Amino acid sequence: MTSTSTLAWGAGSGAAADMVRPGEIKDAQYPIRPVPWPPPAACRLHGTARLAGYRLEDDGGCVELWLTLAVMSGAIFLFVTEKLRVDVVALLVATALLVLGVVTLPEALSGFSNQATVMVAAMFVLSGALQRNGAVVVVGDLLARIRRPWLFGLVMMVLVTCVAAFVNNTATVAVFLPLVLAATTANRWAPSKFLIPLSYMSQTAGVCTLIGTSTNLLVDSMARESAGVGFTLFEFAPLGIVFVGISMLYLTTVGRLLLPDRGVPGSGSADTIGRYVAELLVPDGASVIGRARGEILPEGHDEVEVLELLRDGRAVRGADARVETGDRLLLRGLWQDIDTARKSLKLRFDHVARDLDGDVKAERLHVEVMVAPGSHLIGHTLSGMRFGHTYRARVHGLHRRQLGVHRPLDQVPLTVGDVLLLDAPITAIADLRGDRGLIVMGSRAQRKVDTTKATLSAVVMAAAIAAAALGWMSIVASALLGCIALVVLRLIDPDEAYEAIDWRVILLLAGIIPLGIALQKTGGAALAANQLINLVGHYGPTATLAAVYLMTSTLTEFMSNNASAVLLVPIALATADSLGVDPKPFLIAVAFAASTSFATPISYQTNTMVYTAGNYRFSDFVKIGMPLNIIFLVTATLLIPRFFPF
Structure with a gap:
């Protein structure tokens, strides 16, 4: 369907009356090209419409645009309030857009075949093999030998950076968390001095490579499909390394002074994690x-x-x-x-399940376990899943930040970051460690490393990265070949490969991608881009870049990083097109801002994990993370145009 309308942009409140026509620029230092309105796929209403200072000169508006904006608003509300799980929200978005006729059936299902979705799943398997075979755990030996707090923190951040640049950052934190807790307990140091740096460095390191976070892959995939613009494996590295250096310098100087001391586990001032x-x-x-x-x-x-x-x-x-x-x-x-x-x-614990006692002579331990992101325990109660019989352990205590508990413990639905204090026989520890839904925090003993399998797993990961870096094949193809190699070499069996994939992330990506398609089809991205230009465009592309970064960063503090990236990528592309500049700087701004969320404990899964383990307060993240967010905003605004010219 064709349209004769033009979306006008102009300076000041008279923009609607004094329309800028194609090829004509008024009161603007930089060439700003009007975006066609509505796009070819849009439907029309009769009459002339006004939208936030824009004049649409044709015989119609756009029903699909308003439907898309309504769906997007509902999604943002659900993401922020967390009334539903993020993967459920994403699938609801895709279904709603399909039922409303905004996207076609192939477009609604395109997220499942998108290369970002496939690549993220493959990287989960590659990372899972490293975890299961103990390749990542080896670095814990270095931490255990360090006796000076400042050196411990520095070495920890360097090791986390090296690992998180290639391994999923949530998995990286899950591995390092018990190692850091064990080392700090042994040395009588407060874990709260080290766990926020652990989370922040894992996020910052993720922006150094294309495969460092699922957000980078998502931005790359959407850009390739929409504008034919993509990134190589290490194209993020120069700017990413600068961000890593800034983050490390900040956390070892100013951050060290701001980090709270919440006590030493087992001391008189604090017991265990809170x-x-x-x-x-x-x-x-x-x-x-x-x-x-x-x-x-x-x-x-x-x-x-x-x-x-x-x-x-x-x-x-x-x-x-x-x-x-x-x-x-x-x-x-x-x-x-x-x-x-x-x-x-003279109170006692209720031994309601006598059959859990087993051998009365067996050594029993108090074990702290955290409910991990993506855990199958989330949303379930202890009684509903028969926790005691499944894990051969009784729950003696529940630790939950900021929320009171006013019902029997076995009736409390579990959530991410909950810590359970278990009374369990020593023979049950292996089962607890082998469950991906739990992170064992209270035991110093680490799983034995299979040297041969660990080495081969690392070689397969390195080969997959090298094949893509050298241009022999795409990163998707090399990662899939790597997964096949892991199974063929028996480094991971098929069931373990499926378990290694965080299916909530996969469904989130697959379900939210159609929203980006809808924003582009209906002109929502163009509308937002021109609104942005109307506010800051006359200051030049650098100011517009800063605005895009700020928008993404703000959204990511309150909703999924992948969801905020999907919303901002179409806007970034439309903004670059309107300014007549290369879209890469704006895409880099979205990727970096969405992957580095420091100011709230709910903004990123790694923040949520250390929030509980470090006994932090909400204000700790605001106090430490907000200055780092501002530093990154200024740094990105100054350096992105240097590394990726307009």
């Missing part, structure tokens, strides 16, 4: 029987708080409520204080 909620049974003879809620804890137990008095699974409230035999108390505090109160008040 405050737990424990559910304790009131047996016959307990000293608390007959006491009112405010009298349950006598003097000397001020560090422990009574959250709820539970009877038959329900909270008992009221001034006249008294503790009875068989009731359960939810106590919150440091584990050492809770255990002291338990013994003093």
Whole structure:
């Protein structure tokens, strides 16, 4: 369908009245080309429409545009509020656009065949082989030998950078997290001094290569399909290395002063990773029987708080409520204080599953495990999944940041970052370590490294990267060949390969890509680009670049980095086209801004992981991450045009 309309741009409030026609520039230092409106695929309404200062001179507006904007607004709301999982939201977006007729069936399903989706899945398998065979764990030996805090932090950041540039950064943090906790505990250092740098460096290192993060691959894939512009494997490296240097310098100087000291695990000031909620049974003879809620804890137990008095699974409230035999108390505090109160008040843990005791002579351990990103435990309760029988362990405590617990522990839906304190036999540790949904944090013993398999896994990864870097084949082809080599050489079996893939990320990519297609088809990207130009375009492409970076960075602090990249890539391409410049600088700005999110603990999965483990507060990320975000914004604005000229 054709259209005769033109989207006009002009300076000031008179832009709608004083329309700039194709080839004509008014009050602008840089050549800004009007974008055709609406695009060929758009449908039309009768009449003349005005949109935010733009005049559409034709016989129609665009129904598909408004439908796309409505779907996008709903997606942003769901991403920010986290009312649904991000992969579910992405699939809802693709389905809605298909049902509404905005995209065709092949376009709605194109995300599943997109090279970024395939490449990310392949890289999960390659990274998974390194993890399972212990290749990455070897670096923990270096950390364990360091006795000076400043040197430990520096070596840790260097090692994380080397690994995260080629291995998924969430997997990198999952490997390093227990190593750092073990080393800091052994040396009596506060983990909170090291875990934020661990997360930040893993993100920054990811922008050094095309395969460092799924966001880079997504930006590259969308740019190739939309504008025929792509990136080589190490094209990000020069700027990425500068970002790594800045981040490392900041974290070892200013950041070191801003990092909080939340205490040493096991010391009098802090126990394990923070405050737990424990559910304790009131047996016959307990000293608390007959006491009112405010009298349950006598003097000397001020560090422990009574959250709820539970009877038959329900909270008992009221001034006249008294503790009875068989009731359960939810106590919150440091584990050492809770255990002291338990013994003093003659409370006990309820051994409801006697068959979990097994050999009564077997050594039993308290093991801390974290619910990992993408875990199959997320959203499920302990009772619903029969956690105790599955893992041969009882849950004695639950640690959750910022949220109170007011129901029996086995009825609390688990979420990312939850830490469970388990009472388990030593024989159950291997099963806990082998589960991808859990990160064992409380044991110093590390899984044995299979030297031969670890070496071969690293060789396969290196060969796949080298084949792409030398131009022998595309990175997608070399990665897929690498996956096949891993299976053929028995370095990973097919079931383990499937388990290594984070399918939530795959579905997120596949489902959200059609939204980028819809934004381009309906002219939404062109509209946003011209709005952006209307605000800062007359200051030149460098100012516009800074605005694109700022928009992406701000969005990423509150929603998925891949989702924000999908929204901004079409806008970046349309902005470059309107300015008549090379789109690469704007694409680089989107990729870097979406991959480096520091100011909130919810902005990136690695931030969420260390948020709990380091016993941080929300304000810690704002205080430390916001200045780094601003530094990166200024650096990107100054250096992107030098490395990638307009």
